[in-house]
Amino acid sequence: MGRPNEEVEALLQEYADLIAITGGDAFKARAYEKAARAIGGYPADVSHLDIKGLREIPGVGKSIADKVTEYLRTGTVTVVEERRAAIPAGVRELITIPTLGPKKALTLYEDLHISSVNELADAIQAGELEGLKGFGRKTEENILHGIALMQRAGGRILLHIAMDSAEDIVAELSRVTGCRRCAYAGSLRRMKETIGDIDVLVAADRSRPFMDALSELPSTGEVIAHGEKKTSIRTVKGVQVDLRVLPPGSWGAGLQYFTGSKAHNIRTRTIAIRQGLKLSEYGLFEADGGKAVASRTEEEVYARLGLPWIPPALREDRGEIEAGLRGELPEVVTERDVRGDLHTHTDLTDGLAPLEEMVAAAAGRGYAYYAVTDHAPNLYMQRMTDEKILAQRERLRALDGTRHRMRLLHGTELNIGPDGEVDWPDDFLEGFDLCVASVHSHFHLGREAMTRRLVRACENPHVNVIGHPTTRIIGKRPGIDADWDEVFAACARTGTALEVNAQPDRLDLGDEDILRARRHGVKFAVDTDAHSVLHLAYLRYGVGTAQRGWLTADDVVNTWPLPRLRRFLSKGRSS
């Protein structure tokens, strides 16, 4: 069930929330938040650290180190339990609603005894908030909107949460005697941005040991169904997992069937029918007589249907069948193609790790190049100055080439102001190897103004990548409104790449927008926007999203060799 670091991070974050809700010292709450984040992003396993080791983590002092130790030893922390007893869990849930923070949550709880999102929605509908101090009509609207946004995610979970659970379960089941194959399928394998439930497949002659093993995992909270062919459980984190055990001979057909999507499978089954065949999770059979013709591998099943093997990320019935039949399936970009990350942070701004550690971790991933792009001054809270970024450049140049010959690029993440302006003048920007530029404020300009703003940013001769272009946060904040076709055209015209931001709660651009942008001839940068060493591994989600957008390596500038990338970054200026 996740790394101990994540458990501790969640616990400390919860404690911070509880302090905030109960009106405790805001700085104390922030101290816990900071420590939570630092522990979550800390490379070493906290359960292997003693008090001294824990206190070496930035933001962790005596008190927090003691609480972490208490948690690791006993599984609980007394003071956290006390606060939990005082505040129902549902009250904490309230602050996950955008625009609703700890103060309003406490008012709702104390004055109206509201302790869940549903109760709040009902109370607003019933007009019970009228007259409550600080809650006007507009606030009610915003809250209802926030709740709707949350519910639209429909209990679906983010990709990386599902992936962590799925990989744990696959690892566990793979150890069970008799396991021939084990893998996750479904929307997770297709790398959809949110996941409803996790499908796990096992190939084995006997199903019982696997059904039992899943039911008995420590991460299993509740067994929903326990049968011969299928077992469903809910993890302690509330994620539903469906396990199916297939005869080894049916592995390929089963994997194909349970990977979906439904729309893709309808197409493959229709093709089978037209050829006098029948396709099911057990194999491809002759319609009359039922003789099996293919089932061992996915390749075999697709081949018998006259199709090449189709990468799971493409299986959405968005033209992949037709392209496959024509032999024009794109060779989608893979993680191996990526030569470097072009958007990353260090502890000079809001990253957790120092420059040297991020660079060492990047080198460990085998990158040919790596860009450091800390925040620029207009994101005031980061307190960037000319002196600080230039000093970082010195440090970076000194490190350049010392790590497996990986080349370092010095960049920055600029802020795109409401009129499309950025933080520094041209002559200062000239000194960077590349500039990412992103929207961090003024999310509610009108469509026209927003479009003009983004186009102007593209036209800046120093802006190379538009970071997280829509600024959406999945399940929390919709993307900004702009005439995207016009923005995409501007990107193509000016040689500005669009980012596919790999943070699992962003995945921005998303697959649909990528497909649209690609038609304009835009180039892309698949970046992690890493704020810690661990985030560098999020690249896989960005690549998955890029694949869902049908991108090839040629579409993605950070798969290119460095000289070609540098030419792109010069935007036509003589360098």
Place this chain on the structure above:
DNA sequence: GCCGTTTTCGGCCCGACTGTTTTCAGTCG
């Protein structure tokens, strides 16, 4: 609660925006 051009306690990411106020509190990035 953590941290320190620091040894003992004061400052802690700072500014903008929104909505509810009528001078400001709460939330967000």
